[in-house]
Amino acid sequence: xxxxxxxxxxxxxxxxxxxxxxxxxxxxxxxxxxxxxxxxxxxxxxxxxxxxxxxxxxxxxxxxxxxxxxxxxxxxxxxxxxxxxxxxxxxxxxxxxxxxxxxxxxxxxxxxxxxxxxxxxxxxxxxxxxxxxxxxxxxxxxxxxxxxxxxxxxxxxxxxxxxxxxxxxxxxxxxxxxxxxxxxxxxxxxxxxxxxxxxxxxxxxxxxxxxxxxxxxxxxxxxxxx
Amino acid sequence: xxxxxxxxxxxxxxxxxxxxxxxxxxxxxxxxxxxxxxxxxxxxxxxxxxxxxxxxxxxxxxxxxxxxxxxxxxxxxxxxxxxxxxxxxxxxxxxxxxxxxxxxxxxxxxxxxxxxxxxxxxxxxxxxxxxxxxxxxxxxxxxxxxxxxxxxxxxxxxxxxxxxxxxxxxxxxxxxxxxxxxxxxxxxxxxxxxxxxxxxxxxxxx
Amino acid sequence: xxxxxxxxxxxxxxxxxxxxxxxxxxxxxxxxxxxxxxxxxxxxxxxxxxxxxxxxxxxxxxxxxxx
Numbered sequence: 001x002x003x004x005x006x007x008x009x010x011x012x013x014x015x016x017x018x019x020x021x022x023x024x025x026x027x028x029x030x031x032x033x034x035x036x037x038x039x040x041x042x043x044x045x046x047x048x049x050x051x052x053x054x055x056x057x058x059x060x061x062x063x064x065x066x067x068x069x070x071x072x073x074x075x076x077x078x079x080x081x082x083x084x085x086x087x088x089x090x091x092x093x094x095x096x097x098x099x100x101x102x103x104x105x106x107x108x109x110x111x112x113x114x115x116x117x118x119x120x121x122x123x124x125x126x127x128x129x130x131x132x133x134x135x136x137x138x139x140x141x142x143x144x145x146x147x148x149x150x151x152x153x154x155x156x157x158x159x160x161x162x163x164x165x166x167x168x169x170x171x172x173x174x175x176x177x178x179x180x181x182x183x184x185x186x187x188x189x190x191x192x193x194x195x196x197x198x199x200x201x202x203x204x205x206x207x208x209x210x211x212x213x214x215x216x217x218x219x220x221x222x223x224x225x226x
Numbered sequence: 227x228x229x230x231x232x233x234x235x236x237x238x239x240x241x242x243x244x245x246x247x248x249x250x251x252x253x254x255x256x257x258x259x260x261x262x263x264x265x266x267x268x269x270x271x272x273x274x275x276x277x278x279x280x281x282x283x284x285x286x287x288x289x290x291x292x293x294x295x296x297x298x299x300x301x302x303x304x305x306x307x308x309x310x311x312x313x314x315x316x317x318x319x320x321x322x323x324x325x326x327x328x329x330x331x332x333x334x335x336x337x338x339x340x341x342x343x344x345x346x347x348x349x350x351x352x353x354x355x356x357x358x359x360x361x362x363x364x365x366x367x368x369x370x371x372x373x374x375x376x377x378x379x380x381x382x383x384x385x386x387x388x389x390x391x392x393x394x395x396x397x398x399x400x401x402x403x404x405x406x407x408x409x410x411x412x413x414x415x416x417x418x419x420x421x422x423x424x425x426x427x428x429x430x431x432x
Numbered sequence: 433x434x435x436x437x438x439x440x441x442x443x444x445x446x447x448x449x450x451x452x453x454x455x456x457x458x459x460x461x462x463x464x465x466x467x468x469x470x471x472x473x474x475x476x477x478x479x480x481x482x483x484x485x486x487x488x489x490x491x492x493x494x495x496x497x498x499x
Contacts, residue, residue, distance in 0.1 A: 040450045090457050094450045101446035123370035133357035146425050153421050161374035
């Protein structure tokens with residue numbers, strides 16, 4: 001199968017969102033305990049899953065980069081991590097809104113997913129400063145890949161540690177995703193798909209933009225301008 | 227590093243306005259202090275090599291490059307052990323946590339946490355030494371990575387430092403840390419030890 | 433419709449806020465990319481006009497390279 005173009009991906013993403021949003025608001029039933037606020041679940045959780053997978057994907061691309069030394073893998077690693085950071089901001093903000101809506105506080109330490117996310121974001125927030133602090137481009141790419149691999153391995157480890165440390169005395173604020181009734185389950189799957197498509201589309205978009213800029217720079221250098 | 231730790235305990239006494247700490251508070255004070263003292267060590271770990279050409283020397287020598295990783299990690303680990311020989315008694319003296327029979331358990335937790343600190347510390351130090359803001363970037367990178375170590379170590383030490391007879395539940399005094407935290411620390415050490423071993427070579431090329 | 437009849441008034445604001453925040457982030461990202469794209473296009477146009485000017489100078493010794 002040939003690599004999907006930006007155009008097909010964009011169309012698919014728009015279609016997915018056209019299905020996803022009505023499903024969330026018109027099809028999925030209102031949850032008994034939390035009420036209407038639970039609808040944030042279909043936004044926050046897919047964002048979180050996609051963001052985390054994006055970070056791990058960044059690590060995998062980094063492995064490919066270190067193995068093949070081709071800069072295209074480094075570019076993909078960078079874009080995946082950058083996009084996951086942006087999605088991650090969305091996760092933290094929507095999680096905070098959800099926490100306030102259900103619990104009254106803007107931040108809750110008893111929700112292990114949110115806490116793990118904060119730590120992971122603090123780590124990946126150093127990715128760009130690290131890159132820009134190294135001047136030599138080859139070394140920058142190499143060191144960034146090392147970081148991406150270590151950080152990618154860190155993500156699951158961190159989730160394990162935080163989950164273990166969450167006190168069993170406090171019930172989880174944002175509810176668990178196990179035993180979802182069927183309509184909610186379907187809606188969740190569709191929302192996950194929509195987020196994955198959005199992530200892929202935006203990444204392709206950013207990759208295309210970066211490649212164009214690199215091409216532009218090299219062409220102008222060849223022509224003799226700066 | 228040891229002096230820094232002792233000074234930090236004094237600062238904690240004034241900051242917390244207490245003469246004794248126990249349980250969660252004691253574990254927290256101890257581990258935060260050890261963590262930040264370790265950061266001081268991490269900052270200095272590769273500086274001499276970077277400035278005096280030690281890296282080039284190693285690259286020229288017919289030696290497996292991972293030897294540098296192991297050597298530096300052992301060095302950092304040894305520094306941490308020396309640090310703890312000073313800091314833990316100072317902690318016991320200045321902030322009088324009720325230790326009881328928990329010393330052996332504490333040693334076990336310290337050992338496992340030291341391995342994690344040494345591995346990650348060495349890896350991040352090697353990463354940060356070639357950057358421009360190396361003193362800032364080192365701790366910035368290392369602190370989030372070390373959160374699982376802090377979680378495991380602090381949770382494990384907390385019952386060891388709890389006041390005897392403080393009641394049932396999480397703050398009851400115990401002589402040996404709960405297995406789950408030792409397993410967590412062990413898993414962390416294993417995973418990141420392997421990753422550091424696999425990845426360190428790439429940091430040394432030039 | 434089902435939508436309006438099941439809205440409890442106190443919390444629906446939060447749900448709206450969450451979804452709006454999400455879309456705002458996406459839109460801001462797209463806007464930033466659009467600005468960058470504009471800059472790239474500007475540079476391309478600039479390069480194109482400089483290259484054309486260089487073509488017109490007979491004693492130009494610049495290396496010819498197709499863009």
